[in-house]
Amino acid sequence: MIPLLRTMTRKSRLGFGKYKDLTIQHIIDMRLNSVLISSYFKLTSINYIEDILQEIGISEEYRIEKPSSDREMYYKFLKDKDKIRIRTRGGSNIMKKENPRYSRSKLQGLNQGHK
Secondary structure: OOOOOEEEOOOOEOOOOOOOOOEHHHHHHOOOHHHHHHHHHHOOOEEEOHHHHHHOOOOHHHOOOOOOOOHHHHHHHHHHHOOEEEEEEOOEEEEEEOOOOOOHHHHHHHHOOOO
């Protein structure tokens, strides 16, 4: 059996999961890049055009050869990009996202659309 490779463009529909009816551009506009990133690393048949890969932050060093999946690279990407640390407690790995502490004025700016 030959695995089929879907190269997704901005107009492509995801076709699975919670956001199956949305296009890739809608998912990017909703700032749900994590959905696209996890599908790139975890699913063998999903790939994106170069433009989308750059926009969601997957640089050349994190690219994987398709059709294949690479969870190790996914965890490395998360650790490097999103400041996620992996703790070991009782033999099991637990991933925890490190949240930065923001001041009240910074949070107000973020709520009003300032970066």
